[in-house]
Amino acid sequence: MEHALDTTMTVNGSPVRRRIPAREHLVDFLREELGLTGSHIGCEHGVCGACTVRVNGDIVRGCLMLAVQANGCKVDTIEGLSDSGELKALQKAFHEKNALQCGFCTPGMLMAAQDLVLQKRRCSREEIKQHISGNYCRCTGYQAIVDAIEQVLNGQG
Amino acid sequence: MKAPSFAYSKPSSLEEALELLERPGATILAGGQSLIPSLNMRLSSPELLVDINGLPGFSKIEVLSSGVRIGCLVTHAQIEKSSEVSKHASLLAQAAPHIAHPAIRNRGTLGGSLALADPAAEFPACAVALDATFVVAGRKGERRVKAGAFFKGLFETDLRPGEILAAAEFPPADKAVFVELARRHGDYAIIGLAGIRVASQKRFVFLGAGATPVLAVNASRAGSLGEARQAVGEDLDPPADLYHTSDTKLHLARVLLERAWNTL
Numbered sequence: 001m002e003h004a005l006d007t008t009m010t011v012n013g014s015p016v017r018r019r020i021p022a023r024e025h026l027v028d029f030l031r032e033e034l035g036l037t038g039s040h041i042g043c044e045h046g047v048c049g050a051c052t053v054r055v056n057g058d059i060v061r062g063c064l065m066l067a068v069q070a071n072g073c074k075v076d077t078i079e080g081l082s083d084s085g086e087l088k089a090l091q092k093a094f095h096e097k098n099a100l101q102c103g104f105c106t107p108g109m110l111m112a113a114q115d116l117v118l119q120k121r122r123c124s125r126e127e128i129k130q131h132i133s134g135n136y137c138r139c140t141g142y143q144a145i146v147d148a149i150e151q152v153l154n155g156q157g
Numbered sequence: 158m159k160a161p162s163f164a165y166s167k168p169s170s171l172e173e174a175l176e177l178l179e180r181p182g183a184t185i186l187a188g189g190q191s192l193i194p195s196l197n198m199r200l201s202s203p204e205l206l207v208d209i210n211g212l213p214g215f216s217k218i219e220v221l222s223s224g225v226r227i228g229c230l231v232t233h234a235q236i237e238k239s240s241e242v243s244k245h246a247s248l249l250a251q252a253a254p255h256i257a258h259p260a261i262r263n264r265g266t267l268g269g270s271l272a273l274a275d276p277a278a279e280f281p282a283c284a285v286a287l288d289a290t291f292v293v294a295g296r297k298g299e300r301r302v303k304a305g306a307f308f309k310g311l312f313e314t315d316l317r318p319g320e321i322l323a324a325a326e327f328p329p330a331d332k333a334v335f336v337e338l339a340r341r342h343g344d345y346a347i348i349g350l351a352g353i354r355v356a357s358q359k360r361f362v363f364l365g366a367g368a369t370p371v372l373a374v375n376a377s378r379a380g381s382l383g384e385a386r387q388a389v390g391e392d393l394d395p396p397a398d399l400y401h402t403s404d405t406k407l408h409l410a411r412v413l414l415e416r417a418w419n420t421l
Contacts, residue, residue, distance in 0.1 A: 001164030001180070001205055022165035022206065025193065044158040045194035046261060058234070058263040064193045065264065066186075068165055069208065115259060133342040134258020 007071045011036070012080030020067045027051040027062030030077060038078035038107050042137060049135035052108040053077050059115045078107040087114060089152045099148035105137040113149045122154050160196035167208040171321070175296050177207045178319045185209055185321060187230060190257070190265040191273050215268075215323065220245055224328040226292075229268025229321070237262060248287060248333035248351055252279040255335070258343045271307070272322045274314045274369070277345045281308055282364035283335065285372055286351040287327045294323040308369040330355050334420040336413045337364070340400075347401055348409050352417035359421055361385075363410055366395040373414075382418045386411050 007020045011034060020029060025044075030036040030053065042048035044063045051062035054076040081087045090113055093099070100106055109132060116123060116131045123131070128149050129142075136142065165186075168174040177183055182204025186192060195201045209215070215230040218241050225245040227236065236242050237253035256262055256270075256279050270280040271291065284291075284304035291302045296319065304325075307315045316322060330353035337349030349364040361373040375388035395406035 001166060003162060003164050005165060021162070023160040023162050023196075025160070025197070028159075044197045046190060046257075049258065049260065052260050059260040060264050061190075061260050063197065064190055064261070066165070066189070066193070066206075069186075069189070069210070071167075112260065130254075130342045131259060134260055136341070 005068045005071070007068050009070045009072065010074045012076055012083070022066060022068050024067045025063050026053065026055075026060075026065045026067045026070055026075070029067035030062065030075070036077050036079050038082075040104055040107055042104065048105070048137045049108040049112065050105050050137060052111040052135065054081075054111065054115075059111055078111060081111070081114060090114060090117065090148070093148040093151045094145070097144045097148040097151065099144040101139040101141065101145070102137075105135055105139070108135045109145055113145075113152070116149065117152055123150075125150060128153070158197050160193070161199055161202045163196075163203050164205045165208060166205065167211045169211050169213075171212055171294060171323075174207055174209055174212060174321065175294070175319060177205065178321070179296075180205055183207055185272075187269040187272075188232065188264045188266040189269075190261050191269065191275070209321065218242060221326065224326060226324055226326045227267050228324050229266060229271075231267050233257075233262035233265045233267070233270070234259070236267060245329055246287065246327040246333075248283045248330065248335055248353060249280065249327065251333065251335035252283050252351065255279055255337050255339070255343075255346070255349070267325065268322045271325060272314060272316060274308050274312050276311060276368055276370070277349075277365040279335070279337070279346070279349065279351075279364060282349065282351040282362045282370040284325060284327070285370040286333075286353050286360050286362040287330060288360075289328070290326045291322055292324040292326065293320050295320040299323070305372065311368040332421050334417045336416050338409055338413065347398070348395065348406050348413065350410070350413040350417050352421055354421040359418075361414065361417065363393060363395075363413075366393050366406065366410060376414060382415060385414055385418060389414055 004021045008017045040050035042050035046061045046064045053062045184203035186206040186208045215228040217228045219226045233256045243250040289304040332354040334352045337346040346365045351362045363371045373392035376385040379385035397403045
């Protein structure tokens with residue numbers, strides 16, 4: 001049985017083909033093999049959300065998916081979403097509201113927040129908090145982050 | 158915090174998957190939202206992961222003449238968003254948003270949640286409340302198990318080595334309510350309650366209250382809220398956790414029972 005597999009995926013629009021050890025999770029592959037270090041590794045067991053990436057349009061935990069499972073998939077990282085301009089409004093709001101805290105969770109926060117933005121609906125602060133509850137890391141507060149997301153979603157702050 | 162070495166195979170048919178599962182040290186990989194953390198923490202060390210995500214026909218939600226059949230690979234997010242589930246098994250639709258976080262619900266599966274049998278998980282309690290029937294596939298064919306007989310102990314189920322939980326069938330209820338208490342949205346429940354009513358018969362099943370989902374037999378038979386509150390003390394002996402004593406959990410169980418009672 002194979003311990004490494006030929007895997008093809010599209011990462012941020014570019015085709016990628018590599019032989020990947022089965023044990024390697026997706027975010028390690030993105031960081032170590034492709035140099036996409038914007039997706040962070042915090043807890044490696046699905047608690048902190050710093051590794052959030054998009055697979056076939058859905059946000060997932062990069063540490064809770066094997067890289068070989070992304071075979072045939074479209075993978076988008078914070079680098080791709082930033083370069084394409086998709087995150088422009090959120091990035092501006094995070095900057096204006098000083099919504100960074102220590103910054104470690106920021107890529108994952110932006111990925112989770114953009115998932116909510118794509119749903120194109122007005123949200124209460126409570127709904128925003130629920131949506132980013134999977135990205136709480138080691139700081140506290142998060143009010144400025146909720147402010148920034150609220151500004152983009154509802155055009156207010 | 159890196160997974161140990163293992164082999165990986167993604168079969169494209171049930172027959173192939175069942176054959177692979179007979180190999181020594183073979184483990185099923187479905188959504189991976191509990192298995193992969195346990196691999197990363199080296200709490201488990203399978204020799205072969207059989208990724209069942211390529212199996213055809215296991216991702217369907219089908220409306221039956223009475224109730225709904227959900228394939229094992231249907232994700233929590235699909236259950237949360239499905240209009241069929243919302244209409245025919247609203248208990249599951251109400252429970253889904255309580256499971257972890259959006260990014261995890263996009264990968265985690267119904268089959269994985271039921272087969273893991275975490276005592277604090279939402280779907281096992283819903284399945285027992287609705288008296289669901291599980292369809293189990295093995296090399297000798299299919300067999301059917303009632304949810305109440307499926308959950309045998311802490312992370313212990315009726316599944317035998319080499320079997321795959323293929324689907325679950327949920328009968329309809331006239332009214333359903335799911336409530337739980339957690340320190341933070343998406344965290345493991347301190348205690349939770351899946352309640353249904355069919356005609357005048359109520360059924361209350363608690364999660365986080367024992368080694369398996371606990372059917373509160375006496376509270377379910379009670380004629381008034383007062384009687385039910387009293388009866389929960391006979392039905393439950395919840396184990397303490399790091400933050401809550403058994404008494405606290407019993408108190409919280411009564412709080413949830415009251416909320417559920419007034420809704421059903």
